[in-house]
Amino acid sequence: MTTWNGSDLEEIGAAEELDLASERADGTLRNPVTMWVVRAGDHVYVRSVKGTAGPWYQGTQSRHQGRIEAGGVRQDVTFREAGPDEYAGVDTAYREKYGRYPSIVEHVLTDSARASTLRLEPR
Template sequence: MTWSKDELGRIAATDDLHIAPLRDDRVTLGTPTWIWSVAADGELYVRGYNGQKSRWHQAAIRQKAGRITAAGMTRDVAFEAVDGPINDRIDDAYRAKYAASPYLAPMISARARAATVRILAKT
């Protein structure tokens, strides 16, 4: 399912997304991790600062489900690995949202791009 325009706008405008993929039992949520998020082409994306070695990233890709909290909302979500040309637009979204941050360069590096995840809203 896609995000409503309002929800996506609220999440994209905030800097407080916490991600909690399911644990291996597929029931228990992992510890929420604060992470940068961006919207591109009407979808919500996150990246692993430490690339594919990020613990939350490994769980998200393995379990494909979890929960996020952002902009005063808590939503059950699905996770999907992303690759390809969309990464250029995601880079642009990171540049626009986090231009003043000293952490921007690592978030648009090849390592972080390899750990790009689309977050899909569940009904």
């Protein structure tokens, strides 16, 4: 597993939103989707409100690679499925970062959304 350098981790973790473009089977990038992003420990995570059926999540499954942009950082990444042991930390990070939007943040704290938790690793 490749780890983030400190400044990129800080910038991405502090960014309000992240643009994610997943790679198609032929290696070209899809159009980017803007979403919330959280940092838990030394890792960066995203979730789909629509769970694993969400269109952007489905797009990450063809090659498990893509590109992100957030907080001035542009990085090619690998999408890794987070394990259930990571969910609580990610839940906490979403609550802390986006808790000012209580009616929205609850949508990324459902069992369906948790199942779509992806850890973004630099490549």
